[in-house]
Amino acid sequence: MTYSTMKPKEVRQLIREKKITTFTSGLCNGYAQANLAILPKELAFDFLLFTQRNPKPCPVLDVTEIGCPEPKLAAPGADIRYDIPKYRIYRYGEMTDEVTDLSTYWRDDLVAFLLGCSFSFEGPMLDAGLEVRHITENHNVPMYITNIPCTPAGVFSGPMVVSMRPMKPKDAIRATQVTSRMPSVHGAPIHIGNPTDIGIKDISKPDFGDPSTIYPGEIPVFWACGVTPQAVAMSVKPEFMITHAPGHMFITDLLNADLSVL
Amino acid sequence: MTYSTMKPKEVRQLIREKKITTFTSGLCNGYAQANLAILPKELAFDFLLFTQRNPKPCPVLDVTEIGCPEPKLAAPGADIRYDIPKYRIYRYGEMTDEVTDLSTYWRDDLVAFLLGCSFSFEGPMLDAGLEVRHITENHNVPMYITNIPCTPAGVFSGPMVVSMRPMKPKDAIRATQVTSRMPSVHGAPIHIGNPTDIGIKDISKPDFGDPSTIYPGEIPVFWACGVTPQAVAMSVKPEFMITHAPGHMFITDLLNADLSVL
Known part of the structure; x- marks a missing residue:
């Protein structure tokens, strides 16, 4: 489909x-997509x-000015x-509506926060010839x-959510080298090896997404996950909050390549 | 002097x-020192x-909660x-007092912002065997x-201030490789070579600090400078603002080595 080679603006x-x-x-392809939290x-x-205190799970790509719907830095205009194709509306932590635009809300x-997502981060892994298991197996990470x-900040606190990719x-x-180049999109792994070290009781039962096959001789590699800030925001049950619907991301004008420091 | 090997807390x-x-x-030695803006x-x-939109000139090490004087992340307790040994008090952009503590102010x-400084960033250059001219010549950068x-944000906007180190x-x-490892403390250079490309008319007349000798065969290398956020904050002439006095920094518990992503 030609959408893959079109410019984000189009x-x-x-x-x-x-x-x-x-x-x-x-x-x-090649442009960073973003999670939304309003x-x-x-x-x-x-x-x-x-987000500033927890940069690994909270890779901020842009924050709008109060009341301004334009992400001037990540996508001018x-x-x-x-x-975004689909949004979710939450009141006091409960989803109350799903809409295709925010004209009424x-x-x-x-204030809208655009937060980096793992698409940006898996491209360079694939480019480096690394297998990304959930892509191979065609399921969610x-x-x-x-x-x-x-690290808490004001009313916000909570545990880090991680994503896992099994690897030799x-x-x-x-993968540690490759992702270290991208400190603004999760960066290097948080943990390698024993899941119980970081409080994960059963690696075959993820809290979100789908399980990936771990083959003999492979170890689980864990990265800070962009679900963390949304989960933390939701946990305080704010009077009003908007997010994108899962999988329906905001496409920025930022090249994934520009999110790399090396 | 033994202060060089003492712990920050002491x-x-x-x-x-x-x-x-x-x-x-x-x-x-080895611990990150910080600029202060309150x-x-x-x-x-x-x-x-x-600071989020301009990470290269504005390397945030910690931000305190509203009204809380403890930088919990950078220096718990x-x-x-x-x-800090000496502070400056500003009202509407004018310095009105210089004090040794903030008990009366x-x-x-x-809200206090601790912003990374070039000390963190020059250590790894020296460790890599690079000469840092203003250190050799014992003057300010x-x-x-x-x-x-x-990139503007709300009421804040202004030009980037850079520091310059001449090099072969x-x-x-x-130096580009070494500083690329430290994206949270200025990172890679902003510019290499012709000063007029970035609006600098006379390299021998810096706007702040002292001139460094540039020897034949050397080119000026420019990095985003931590003076930028203070200069930008001051330019809006806020009703009240506090900074450290030049050279009198806050010593954090953060190791310079921990500010490197590689």
Whole structure:
């Protein structure tokens, strides 16, 4: 499909016109896609501080000005209210609606956070010849709630969520090198090896996503996961919160390659 | 002097007791020292957003909770009001006082930002066998206001300030590698070569600090400078602002080595 080679601006326009309403995986190859979390301004400082204190699970790509729907840094000219195929509306931590634009829900006191996602981070792994198991097996990445506490900030606190990719030790070393280049999109692994060291009781039962096969001679490699900030934000049951619907991401103008420091 | 090998906590205690009242350069070798900017909470979100959008000139090491004087992440147990040898008080952009503690100036609506400084960043250069000219010549690093705009955030905007170190081309390449490892403390250079490309008219006349000798066969190498966020904050003439006095830094518990991603 040609959407894979189109520019983000063109694809966002099609999304805005509701001509693309699907998952965004595979669209605009090479460009960073982002998770969305929108919160009222009263919580925005604490949440921004939480991301600053926990950069590995919370890779911020852009934060909008209060009430402004344009992510000026990650996608100048875009409108966060219309350029994602599907949104979820939460009140006091409960999902109350699922919508295709935010025309009826946007408020002047909202701040939108765009948070990096694992697509940015798995491209360079594949480019380096590493197998990414859940891509091979065509299922969602397995994610686990750990016993590693995030550094709290204001009202926000909670455990780190990690994603897991099984690898041969030699590949785990190479993956550490490759992902170390991308400190602004999760960076190096958080843990390699024994899942119980970080509070994971059963590696075959992820808390989110689907289990990946771990072959003999492989070890699980764990990275901080971008689900963490949404989970932490949700846990305080904010009066109002908006997220993207799973798999329906915001496509930025940022090249994945530009998120690498080396 | 033994202060160089003491732990940060011990030296901060001596500063708190006003037994150390001098420049902090050379104290607690290996530990990161930080610039201080304290602003009222009304400006804190915009300022934090400014640092997030401009990570190269604004390497945030810690941000305190509103009204809380403890930098819990960078130095648990420390008190930002007493643990720096000298502070400057500004009202509407004018310096109105210089004090050795903040007992009379602290307010419940203040947020303190600790921003990384070039000490963290020059250690690894020296360790890599690179000459750092202003250290050799025993003067302050030359700094220049450029024509590179920072990404604005709320009320904050302004040009990037850079520091300059002259190097042979081969050393400039090595310095690029070494500093790329430290994206959270300025990272790779912003520019190499012709000063006028970034709006610097006379390399022999820095806007801050002292000029460094540039020998034949050397090129100037420019890094984003931690003076940028203070200069930008000051330019909006906030009702109230506190900074450290030049050279009188906050000594954190963070190892410089821990600020490296590789």
